[in-house]
Amino acid sequence: MKLLIEHAAIVASATAAIIENGYIVTNGSYIEKIGSGEWQDAKDRFDQVIDAGGCVVMPGxxxxxxxxxxxxxxxxxxxxxxxxxxxxxxxxxxxxxxxxxxxxxxxxxxxxxxxxxxxxxxxxxxxxxxxxxxxxxxxxxxxxxxxxxxxxxxxxxxxxxxxxxxxxxxxxxxxxxxxxxxxxxxxxxxxxxxxxxxxxxxxxxxxxxxxxxxxxxxxxxxxxxxxxxxxxxxxxxxxxxxxxxxxxxxxxxxxxxxxxxxxxxxxxxxxxxxxxxxxxxxxxxxxxxxxxxxxxxxxxxxxxxxxxxxxxxxxxxxxxxxxxxxxxxxxxxxxxxxxxxxxxxxLFLGNSLGTLTVGSLADFIIVDFQKPHLQPRHDILAHLVYAAAAGDVRDVIIDGRVVIQNKACLTLDETQIFKQANQIVDRLLQRQ
Ligand SMILES: [Zn+2]
The missing domain is CATH 3.20.20.140 (Metal-dependent hydrolases)
Structure with missing residues (x-):
C-alpha cells in the first residue's frame, strides 16, 4: 500500500517547525518521504491520494x-x-x-x-x-x-x-x-x-x-x-x-x-x-x-x-x-x-514511533481545522492542545493503512458493536 497525503500543515513532532502545504508519502508500514510544496511526480503509483487541505497532520x-x-x-x-x-x-x-x-x-x-x-x-x-x-x-x-x-x-x-x-x-x-x-x-x-x-x-x-x-x-x-x-x-x-x-x-x-x-x-x-x-x-x-x-x-x-x-x-x-x-x-x-x-x-517503541520522520512507522492522524474553534490559525500547536477535540479527527492512518476515513471506521462495524455492547450490559445487570 502506498499513500500520498498532500496540502497539509504537518506537525512532525512537538518541537519541529511546522511544514506548510506539505506532503507525506508512505510505502507499506513506513513513511518514505516528507516535504513541502506541490507533489510534482506522477500520482498513479499511489493506491490512494488524500487531500488534507485545511487540515493538520500530526503523529497518532x-x-x-x-x-x-x-x-x-x-x-x-x-x-x-x-x-x-x-x-x-x-x-x-x-x-x-x-x-x-x-x-x-x-x-x-x-x-x-x-x-x-x-x-x-x-x-x-x-x-x-x-x-x-x-x-x-x-x-x-x-x-x-x-x-x-x-x-x-x-x-x-x-x-x-x-x-x-x-x-x-x-x-x-x-x-x-x-x-x-x-x-x-x-x-x-x-x-x-x-x-x-x-x-x-x-x-x-x-x-x-x-x-x-x-x-x-x-x-x-x-x-x-x-x-x-x-x-x-x-x-x-x-x-x-x-x-x-x-x-x-x-x-x-x-x-x-x-x-x-x-x-x-x-x-x-x-x-x-x-x-x-x-x-x-x-x-x-x-x-x-x-x-x-x-x-x-x-x-x-x-x-x-x-x-x-x-x-x-x-x-x-x-x-x-x-x-x-x-x-x-x-x-x-x-x-x-x-x-x-x-x-x-x-512503551519502549520510541525508535520507530511518535514522530513523523522518514523511516518511521506510518501512524498519523489528519485533524480538520475548518472549524470555528480552530480559527484563526495563530498557533497550530496551541490549537491542537488547548482547542482541538476528539471530534476534529477526520482520518487515521496506522501502519500505512487508512483505518478511519472521513470519520468513518473502515475496519469495525460500529452499529453491530453498539448493539452487542448493550446486550452484554443488559445480561450482566439482568435487565432481560
Ligand atoms: Zn489501570
Missing part, C-alpha cells in the same frame, strides 16, 4: 495506560473512591465477563480510540487473546499484557498464560502487536511474585507494566505491611532492573522519583482517571525535571469515562498550570510531546 496519539474492554463498564459505577469502586462494583461485574464480552468491549474501546486519534494503546486485562483478536481486526497498534493477580494457584496459572501470550503475540499482526508482562500492582502481587515476574521479563525479553502509587491509602498500606513505599518495594524485588512503565505514580516522594529516574522507569500519567477517582494529581513537573520518560494515558473507561487522548493532553497542561499557579508549568509543546513521542518512549 499514544495511550500508555488502559483496559480497553472496560468500555463496557462506562457509567456503571461513578463517584466512588478507588478501593470501594474496585472491590464492591468493578471486580464483581468483571468476574462475570466472558471471552466474547471482552472481545466486544475491546472493539468498543478501540473504536472510540481510533475515532479520537489514538493510533497505539496499551492494555492490561484478562482474556487478552480476545483483545489481540480485536486489535488485529481493527488495524490498531497496541502493546498488550495479560493482567496478573499474584495470589495462590490462580496467580501461577495466570503467569503461565502470560508466558504463552507473549510467545504467541509478540510481533503479531505485522508487528502491530507488542507484548509486556502485566502484574497488576504491589497490593495484588506479593513481593516474591513480583521477583518472579522480573526474572520472567528478562527471560522473555519483554518489558513490564504495573500500577504504582495510585492512591494515598495504597502507599500507607504498603509502608505498614512492608516498611517501604511501592516504588522502594518494586526496586528491591528487582523489577526496576527491567524496562518498566508504571501507571499513575500519584503519591510518590522525592526519593521515589530519584529511584524512578535512576532506574530509567517510565511513567503513564493519567490525569482524568486520577481526578475522577479522587486519587490526586501526580507531580508531573517533578518527573520531567528529573528527565523521567512520561506518556499520557486514559486508564479504563469506567474511571475516566472517555478514551480521548485530546482530553488527556489538554488536562495534563491545564491541571499542572493551575496546581502550581504557573502558566508555564506544562506548555502546549510539552503536552503534545507527552501524548506522542513521550508515549512511544514510555
Amino acid at each position: 496519539l499514544i495511550n500508555t495506560h488502559g483496559h480497553a474492554a472496560m468500555a463496557l463498564l462506562r457509567g456503571y459505577a461513578d463517584d466512588l473512591p478507588l478501593q470501594e469502586w474496585l472491590q464492591n462494583k468493578i471486580w464483581p461485574l468483571e468476574d462475570q465477563l466472558t471471552a466474547e464480552d471482552i472481545y466486544v468491549g475491546t472493539q468498543l474501546g478501540i473504536l472510540e480510540m481510533l475515532k479520537s486519534g489514538t493510533t497505539c494503546f496499551t492494555d492490561m486485562y484478562f482474556f487478552e487473546e480476545q483483545v489481540a483478536l480485536a486489535v488485529e481486526q481493527s488495524g490498531m497498534r497496541a502493546v498488550l499484557s495479560r493482567g496478573l493477580i499474584g495470589f495462590g494457584e490462580k496467580g501461577e496459572s495466570a503467569k503461565q498464560e502470560a508466558v504463552e501470550f507473549v510467545g504467541k503475540y509478540e510481533g503479531y499482526a505485522n508487528g502491530r502487536i507488542r507484548t509486556m508482562l502485566g502484574p497488576h500492582a504491589p497490593y495484588t502481587c506479593p513481593p516474591e511474585y513480583l521477583r518472579g515476574i522480573a526474572e520472567l521479563s528478562k527471560e522473555l525479553q519483554v518489558p513490564i507494566q504495573i500500577h504504582l502509587s495510585e492512591t494515598r491509602k495504597e502507599v500507607a498500606d504498603c509502608l505498614q505491611q512492608y516498611g517501604k513505599t511501592p516504588i522502594q518495594l518494586v526496586k528491591e524485588v528487582g523489577l526496576l532492573d527491567r524496562p518498566v512503565i508504571g501507571a499513575h505514580c500519584v503519591h510518590v516522594t522525592d526519593e521515589d522519583l530519584d529511584i524512578i529516574a535512576a532506574c530509567g522507569m517510565a511513567i503513564a500519567h493519567n490525569p482524568n482517571s486520577n481526578l475522577k477517582l479522587g486519587s490526586g494529581i501526580a507531580p508531573l513537573t517533578k518527573m520531567l525535571e528529573r528527565g523521567i520518560v512520561v506518556g499520557l494515558g486514559t486508564d479504563g473507561a469506567a474511571s475516566n469515562n472517555r478514551l480521548d487522548m485530546f482530553e488527556e493532553m489538554r488536562m495534563a497542561a491545564m491541571i499542572h498550570k493551575g496546581l502550581l499557579e504557573n502558566p508555564l508549568a506544562i506548555s502546549a509543546s510539552t503536552a503534545l510531546h507527552l501524548a506522542t513521542k513521550g508515549g512511544a518512549d514510555a
Whole structure:
C-alpha cells in the first residue's frame, strides 16, 4: 500500500517547525518521504491520494495506560473512591465477563480510540487473546499484557498464560502487536511474585507494566505491611532492573522519583482517571525535571469515562498550570510531546514511533481545522492542545493503512458493536 497525503500543515513532532502545504508519502508500514510544496511526480503509483487541505497532520496519539474492554463498564459505577469502586462494583461485574464480552468491549474501546486519534494503546486485562483478536481486526497498534493477580494457584496459572501470550503475540499482526508482562500492582502481587515476574521479563525479553502509587491509602498500606513505599518495594524485588512503565505514580516522594529516574522507569500519567477517582494529581513537573520518560494515558473507561487522548493532553497542561499557579508549568509543546513521542518512549517503541520522520512507522492522524474553534490559525500547536477535540479527527492512518476515513471506521462495524455492547450490559445487570 502506498499513500500520498498532500496540502497539509504537518506537525512532525512537538518541537519541529511546522511544514506548510506539505506532503507525506508512505510505502507499506513506513513513511518514505516528507516535504513541502506541490507533489510534482506522477500520482498513479499511489493506491490512494488524500487531500488534507485545511487540515493538520500530526503523529497518532499514544495511550500508555488502559483496559480497553472496560468500555463496557462506562457509567456503571461513578463517584466512588478507588478501593470501594474496585472491590464492591468493578471486580464483581468483571468476574462475570466472558471471552466474547471482552472481545466486544475491546472493539468498543478501540473504536472510540481510533475515532479520537489514538493510533497505539496499551492494555492490561484478562482474556487478552480476545483483545489481540480485536486489535488485529481493527488495524490498531497496541502493546498488550495479560493482567496478573499474584495470589495462590490462580496467580501461577495466570503467569503461565502470560508466558504463552507473549510467545504467541509478540510481533503479531505485522508487528502491530507488542507484548509486556502485566502484574497488576504491589497490593495484588506479593513481593516474591513480583521477583518472579522480573526474572520472567528478562527471560522473555519483554518489558513490564504495573500500577504504582495510585492512591494515598495504597502507599500507607504498603509502608505498614512492608516498611517501604511501592516504588522502594518494586526496586528491591528487582523489577526496576527491567524496562518498566508504571501507571499513575500519584503519591510518590522525592526519593521515589530519584529511584524512578535512576532506574530509567517510565511513567503513564493519567490525569482524568486520577481526578475522577479522587486519587490526586501526580507531580508531573517533578518527573520531567528529573528527565523521567512520561506518556499520557486514559486508564479504563469506567474511571475516566472517555478514551480521548485530546482530553488527556489538554488536562495534563491545564491541571499542572493551575496546581502550581504557573502558566508555564506544562506548555502546549510539552503536552503534545507527552501524548506522542513521550508515549512511544514510555512503551519502549520510541525508535520507530511518535514522530513523523522518514523511516518511521506510518501512524498519523489528519485533524480538520475548518472549524470555528480552530480559527484563526495563530498557533497550530496551541490549537491542537488547548482547542482541538476528539471530534476534529477526520482520518487515521496506522501502519500505512487508512483505518478511519472521513470519520468513518473502515475496519469495525460500529452499529453491530453498539448493539452487542448493550446486550452484554443488559445480561450482566439482568435487565432481560
Ligand atoms: Zn489501570
